[in-house]
Amino acid sequence: MVKALQAVRGMNDVLPDKIGYWQYVENIIRQVTLAYDYAEIRLPIVESTDLFRRSVGEVTDIVEKEMYTFDDRNGDSLTLRPEGTAVCARAGIQHGLLYNQIRRLWYMGPMFRHERPQKGRYRQFYQLGVEAFGMAGAQIDVELIAMNARLWQQLGLQDKLTLQINTLGSTQERAQYRDALRDYYSAHHAALDADSQRRLDSNPLRILDSKNPEMQALNAGAPKLLDYLGAESQAHFKQVQGLLTALDIAYEVNPRLVRGLDYYCHMVFEWVTQELGAQGTVSAGGRYDGLVEQLGGKATPACGFAVGIERIVALLQKQVANTNVLQAPHAYMVTFGDAAQQAGLALAEQLRHALPALSLRVDCSGGSFKNQLKRADKSGAQWVLIIGDDEVAQQAVALKFLRDEKPQQVLKQSELASQLQQLM
Ligand code: HAM
Numbered sequence: 001m002v003k004a005l006q007a008v009r010g011m012n013d014v015l016p017d018k019i020g021y022w023q024y025v026e027n028i029i030r031q032v033t034l035a036y037d038y039a040e041i042r043l044p045i046v047e048s049t050d051l052f053r054r055s056v057g058e059v060t061d062i063v064e065k066e067m068y069t070f071d072d073r074n075g076d077s078l079t080l081r082p083e084g085t086a087v088c089a090r091a092g093i094q095h096g097l098l099y100n101q102i103r104r105l106w107y108m109g110p111m112f113r114h115e116r117p118q119k120g121r122y123r124q125f126y127q128l129g130v131e132a133f134g135m136a137g138a139q140i141d142v143e144l145i146a147m148n149a150r151l152w153q154q155l156g157l158q159d160k161l162t163l164q165i166n167t168l169g170s171t172q173e174r175a176q177y178r179d180a181l182r183d184y185y186s187a188h189h190a191a192l193d194a195d196s197q198r199r200l201d202s203n204p205l206r207i208l209d210s211k212n213p214e215m216q217a218l219n220a221g222a223p224k225l226l227d228y229l230g231a232e233s234q235a236h237f238k239q240v241q242g243l244l245t246a247l248d249i250a251y252e253v254n255p256r257l258v259r260g261l262d263y264y265c266h267m268v269f270e271w272v273t274q275e276l277g278a279q280g281t282v283s284a285g286g287r288y289d290g291l292v293e294q295l296g297g298k299a300t301p302a303c304g305f306a307v308g309i310e311r312i313v314a315l316l317q318k319q320v321a322n323t324n325v326l327q328a329p330h331a332y333m334v335t336f337g338d339a340a341q342q343a344g345l346a347l348a349e350q351l352r353h354a355l356p357a358l359s360l361r362v363d364c365s366g367g368s369f370k371n372q373l374k375r376a377d378k379s380g381a382q383w384v385l386i387i388g389d390d391e392v393a394q395q396a397v398a399l400k401f402l403r404d405e406k407p408q409q410v411l412k413q414s415e416l417a418s419q420l421q422q423l424m
Contacts, residue, residue, distance in 0.1 A: 057262025
């Protein structure tokens with residue numbers, strides 16, 4: 001036998017028994033983004049490598065070691081997108097969507113990072129991304145957080161997630177802070193791990209983000225960015241907090257929250273859960289006022305976030321019973337004999353025409369009545385539509401209720417659509 005091929009490590013198939021969760025999440029995403037009047041944008045999966053080098057940053061985990069980068073047949077360096085914000089900004093600039101304009105956009109789709117796979121961390125994973133361009137005030141930061149909170153509420157996950165916020169200040173303030181960090185860590189050079197020593201010159205802020213437990217004590221004593229913020233940055237952050245309180249959105253200020261991408265400034269946030277082990281960040285984002293200009297557009301304030309869909313699905317699976325989100329047809333049709341097969345297919349087409357919202361599965365696999373009925377039950381359908389020789393002769397159909405204690409009915413085929421409509 002030929003050896004069967006496997007999916008690439010860290011890249012998952014979403015099988016039919018789980019797809020209900022995904023569709024449930026996708027429907028709620030559509031509702032919530034519509035409620036705030038954000039427009040969908042569909043973006044390519046492959047971009048020029050330069051885009052991510054210039055936006056995410058040269059000295060970040062993503063660019064240093066996680067990108068799927070390859071030369072195409074023309075020798076151009078291309079990359080499977082590791083995130084969507086840079087792609088969205090690139091598209092906005094290219095199509096003139098951002099120039100002196102306000103834009104509220106969202107996208108959903110796969111992202112690719114060559115990380116070490118573990119539960120909740122994959123090499124292909126899906127994100128909902130939401131980006132707001134052209135607004136500088138704290139109001140839009142909080143609109144985005146409120147939208148994110150509404151998403152949790154609609155999904156029934158509000159009790160599982162807590163909001164952490166921080167401010168990174170302006171680009172200049174961060175530069176001063178970076179110098180202070182460099183001085184501090186240089187004075188403790190021997191205590192730095194190899195990664196941190198390498199980052200000392202290029203990006204000492206990333207040392208703070210180290211996952212190495214041996215770096216924790218040193219990091220705890222490091223200078224705090226909050227002490228380097230100017231009046232304007234402080235006012236912005238205060239306003240964010242005031243608006244969150246006014247909207248009754250609970251939050252914690254986490255001064256260690258620095259984010260792993262270089263484009264952020266001012267307010268950043270993460271929604272975290274205790275229920276998913278090490279990969280507990282379900283949504284993350286913040287302001288990135290410099291990015292559009294950095295990518296060749298006119299300076300444009302911007303803010304956004306991205307939600308990891310696999311992580312939401314994992315949370316939902318813990319609490320929503322499978323049966324609530326499993327796809328089941330309303331009705332299942334079984335037929336006997338050649339004439340009934342033909343009459344059944346024709347009747348099924350008439351029903352789908354008359355009732356576009358009806359989900360009807362026809363048992364096209366033949367077999368005994370008993371086996372067809374077994375399959376009907378397994379499908380989760382409410383009703384079985386039965387057609388045999390007698391029904392064909394009388395242009396009738398038997399309607400059997402699988403989930404209610406109601407007696408079977410025999411109906412004229414012409415009456416079936418209106419009868420089902422009442423039942424739906
Ligand atoms: P990020 O923090 O890199 O931000 O990713 C956002 C979310 O995507 C994470 O909180 C997590 O839920 C999910 N995620 C990231 N990596 C993986 C992975 N390997 N496996 C499964 N899920 C993952 C961004 O990507 C920014 N573009 C967010 C943003 C939008 N900022 C402003 N606008």
